[in-house]
Amino acid sequence: MSFCYVASTKLPTRWGEFTLHGFKDINNDQEHVSISMGDLSSEGPVLARIHSECLTGDALFSLRCDCGLQLESALELIAQEKRGVIFYLRQEGRGIGLLNKIKAYDLQDNGADTVEANLKLGFDADQRDYSILKFMCDHFNISELRLMTNNPAKLKAIEELGINLSERVPHKIAACTHNSNYLSVKRDKMGHII
Numbered sequence: 787m788s789f790c791y792v793a794s795t796k797l798p799t800r801w802g803e804f805t806l807h808g809f810k811d812i813n814n815d816q817e818h819v820s821i822s823m824g825d826l827s828s829e830g831p832v833l834a835r836i837h838s839e840c841l842t843g844d845a846l847f848s849l850r851c852d853c854g855l856q857l858e859s860a861l862e863l864i865a866q867e868k869r870g871v872i873f874y875l876r877q878e879g880r881g882i883g884l885l886n887k888i889k890a891y892d893l894q895d896n897g898a899d900t901v902e903a904n905l906k907l908g909f910d911a912d913q914r915d916y917s918i919l920k921f922m923c924d925h926f927n928i929s930e931l932r933l934m935t936n937n938p939a940k941l942k943a944i945e946e947l948g949i950n951l952s953e954r955v956p957h958k959i960a961a962c963t964h965n966s967n968y969l970s971v972k973r974d975k976m977g978h979i980i
């Protein structure tokens with residue numbers, strides 16, 4: 787696996803000014819970003835979120851999932867602490883890509899759940915690869931994370947990568963009529979702590 791850091795710039799937001807950092811996975815030319823605030827290398831665990839790209843939820847206001855609200859909430863909590871980082875990984879649709887996620891949504895419109903839809907399309911339920919996280923943590927000189935997540939697979943991934951975790955911070959968003967089934971399937975079939 788080989789990764790590189792490319793560039794950083796200011797990212798003013800409605801929660802305050804963050805810094806946006808660009809990284810590249812040289813193996814597949816995939817581009818990823820991190821969004822940070824404060825000194826990540828100073829002592830004490832860093833409040834962090836591993837966010838998987840969700841164009842529909844993050845940018846198009848979709849209520850089919852909780853991604854957009856989770857992203858907003860993470861930015862807000864980091865701004866409150868004036869220190870933290872979002873690792874924004876471009877692994878759309880749990881790693882199957884945007885157009886395949888649209889196909890999966892179409893299957894869900896016809897009765898499949900989120901896991902069944904992935905399997906019907908010939909994918910695993912979750913194809914995400916977190917290996918760039920170790921490179922990003924080392925780049926920022928982060929010694930330990932407080933990770934905002936409900937997903938045990940992310941905890942397992944960072945443990946396997948040798949990244950220190952001091953605490954899991956639950957990251958729940960209120961369910962609505964559009965996402966309640968999606969959230970139940972994450973709890974019942976994918977082991978999410980919700």
Ligand SMILES: Nc1nc2c(ncn2[C@@H]2O[C@H](COP(=O)(O)OP(=O)(O)OP(=O)(O)O)[C@@H](O)[C@H]2O)c(=O)[nH]1
Pocket residue numbers: 836837838839840841851852853856877878879880881882887890891900904934935936937940957972978
């Ligand atoms: N294949 C597929 N991907 C989806 C679907 N809904 C959301 N996603 C993707 O799922 C990813 C978000 O992962 P989730 O499993 O919802 O939650 P998580 O981020 O792993 O868990 P938390 O850290 O607790 O929020 C994003 O990449 C979304 O694009 C779906 O129905 N099918």
Ligand SMILES: [Zn+2]
Pocket residue numbers: 840842843844851852853854
């Ligand atoms: Zn989403």
